Amino acid sequence: MPDDTIPSWEDVARLHGRTIYNFAYRLTGNADEAHDLVQEVLLRVRKGLQAYTPGSFEGWLWRITRNAFLDEVRRRKRRPTVPLPDGDHDGTGSTPAPEEVLAAVRLSEDVQAALLALPYEFREAVVLCDVVGLSYEDIAAAADVPIGTVRSRIHRGRRMLKELLE
Amino acid sequence: MSHWGDRLGAYLDGEVDEQTRTLIAEHLTGCGVCRSELADISWARSVVRDLPIIELPPGIVPGVFASRRRRRRAFRPAWAWAASAVTAAALTLGLVIAPGQADSTFELGSLVDRHVARVVLDPGISAIRGPVSGP
Known part of the structure; x- marks a missing residue:
């Protein structure tokens, strides 16, 4: 999306709703919390769009998302829960063999559990990079930290994941 | 090294x-x-x-509209509640007093149409439904 274009609220919901949901789900491992976060972010985006000045839209959107997430975490004041069973996932596309599905589910549950075991800063950096697909620059803008900090958090987060999953 | x-x-x-x-x-x-x-x-x-991408559950975006409407309703002035009560009472009376009259359905449809028109014309509600324009 060009930097001088202000998207409509509907565009944001359509283009980014699923990514925001996946971001929240991977950070919390909880579908209800992810659901609530998407709604809260879309409400904040709708309000904020009226004052938005063209610039880094991704940075702006993910700063809102991150702040909404942290506000929600503070509000709930409890630790993230374990992932939901595989029935919660909405499968799409072709249907692989049952043993492949089981293996993939086990691995994805292990990865999700490992993500939840990371300290928040590292988890957030890894999820924004590898789930959301943001550049280091946009992650730095969203988290309001220098790019060197982003680089360090992503690297250390991946290193911790590797150790947790061994 | x-x-x-x-x-x-x-x-x-x-x-x-x-x-x-x-x-x-x-x-x-x-x-x-x-x-x-x-x-x-x-x-x-x-x-x-490689983690699976989870599809957005249906109903999230309509849920945002609903929560906006709930918020609006919470701040509805007393006169608006009174007007709604009068409308509801009139509608009920109309249906009770003249059951079976051919035009009662028409009146109900007309009320619904008027309500829809009001929703569309209400700047607050239409702003929720319509595209957002930039500053």
């Missing part, structure tokens, strides 16, 4: 400049420590990237 540490992750992600990329690539040919580190973080990166 010093190692590249967290720059290896940036190298993997294409987040280093061309000169650094060349230096790291040359370094990797002769450094088993950095090769092993790169392999480890590359594996961790791939398992996260």
